[in-house]
Amino acid sequence: MATPRLKYLSLGVLVFQTTSLVLIMRYSRTLQAEGPRYLASSAVVVAEVMKILICLLLVFKEHSYSVRALNSILRQEIAYKPVETLKLAIPSGIYTLQNNLLYVALSNLDAATYQVTYQLKILTTALFSVSMLGRRLGVYQWLSLLILMAGVALVQWPSESSVTSEKEAAVSPGSQFVGVTSVLVACCSSGFAGVYFEKILKESKQSVWIRNIQLGMFGLVFGLAGMLCFDGDKVMESGMFQGYNEVTWTVVTLQALGGLVIAAVIKYADNILKGFATSLSIILSTLISYFWLQDFEPTGVFFSGAILVIAATFLYGYEGKAAPNPSRA
Numbered sequence: 560m561a562t563p564r565l566k567y568l569s570l571g572v573l574v575f576q577t578t579s580l581v582l583i584m585r586y587s588r589t590l591q592a593e594g595p596r597y598l599a600s601s602a603v604v605v606a607e608v609m610k611i612l613i614c615l616l617l618v619f620k621e622h623s624y625s626v627r628a629l630n631s632i633l634r635q636e637i638a639y640k641p642v643e644t645l646k647l648a649i650p651s652g653i654y655t656l657q658n659n660l661l662y663v664a665l666s667n668l669d670a671a672t673y674q675v676t677y678q679l680k681i682l683t684t685a686l687f688s689v690s691m692l693g694r695r696l697g698v699y700q701w702l703s704l705l706i707l708m709a710g711v712a713l714v715q716w717p718s719e720s721s722v723t724s725e726k727e728a729a730v731s732p733g734s735q736f737v738g739v740t741s742v743l744v745a746c747c748s749s750g751f752a753g754v755y756f757e758k759i760l761k762e763s764k765q766s767v768w769i770r771n772i773q774l775g776m777f778g779l780v781f782g783l784a785g786m787l788c789f790d791g792d793k794v795m796e797s798g799m800f801q802g803y804n805e806v807t808w809t810v811v812t813l814q815a816l817g818g819l820v821i822a823a824v825i826k827y828a829d830n831i832l833k834g835f836a837t838s839l840s841i842i843l844s845t846l847i848s849y850f851w852l853q854d855f856e857p858t859g860v861f862f863s864g865a866i867l868v869i870a871a872t873f874l875y876g877y878e879g880k881a882a883p884n885p886s887r888a
């Protein structure tokens with residue numbers, strides 16, 4: 560069976576994609592900006608369009624590049640199954656809300672607090688996997704999740720210099736509360752939407768790419784509504800592609816590919832393993848940032864955290880082998 564290979568391949572690609580996205584976003588911030596900044600709401604819309612186009616291409620390839628077959632499968636699976644299609648409006652709406660909540664969170668919290676708190680989604684994901692998918696986790700797996708969270712918190716623990724600079728620009732207690740509440744709600748929505756999408760994927764034989772087209776269609780509608788709502792005047796004035804440059808296009812493309820890789824990971828592995836992959840990529844991007852961008856000095860706390868994350872990854876996989884999961888496809 561090709562599935563175990565696809566499982567590790569998709570997880571590996573996710574580590575690579577998350578790491579390069581973080582690095583390129585960090586790099587883009589160091590560039591001197593000319594003219595207006597690009598609109599985040601427009602980037603969301605463009606990423607959705609890219610995802611839909613790539614998925615259409617993959618379905619086209621699955622059907623031996625026949626336009627007739629593509630047309631017929633889209634009609635059969637999307638247009639003639641409105642109830643199945645509507646099911647995807649739920650995760651899509653939740654993801655749109657989540658992306659906006661994370662924006663609110665980042666405007667009210669420093670980046671380190673935001674990232675450490677957002678790691679709680681690993682636990683909410685595990686809880687939703689247990690309650691919605693009936694997944695059984697052994698003692699070692701629960702333990703590994705706690706070790707993972709502790710490790711990620713240590714890796715992202717602000718160093719002394721960053722504490723002073725970030726807390727200087729600090730936020731009032733009121734906005735801190737708004738920020739933390741937004742992240743906590745996003746942790747719940749991330750866990751729920753991810754597991755809901757996993758349930759839909761694993762309960763039917765439907766192609767993951769068709770499912771993603773359905774998800775993307777709603778994402779596009781919600782994204783367009785968000786863009787017109789929040790940035791309607793700016794779009795009317797200077798168009799939706801204002802401020803785009805090569806780096807913007809690279810970021811948007813990596814984000815679109817990220818959505819596709821996440822879908823593949825949810826299909827071939829699961830949401831909990833996705834949490835492990837993104838945790839590993841936090842370590843990787845921080846190390847590359849040290850060696851390549853030279854804007855980070857690893858501390859003892861960082862290394863202890865990194866060791867905990869790697870140990871947790873092995874501990875989780877160890878019991879996964881000992882007691883294969885019945886709900887896994």
Ligand code: C5P
Pocket residue numbers: 654655658748749750753756771774817818819821822
């Ligand atoms: O933080 P979290 O892991 O929940 O983020 C998942 C991200 O992946 C969301 O921004 C969501 O829009 C995106 N996604 C996607 N396609 C999927 C599943 C998630 O684009 N099939």
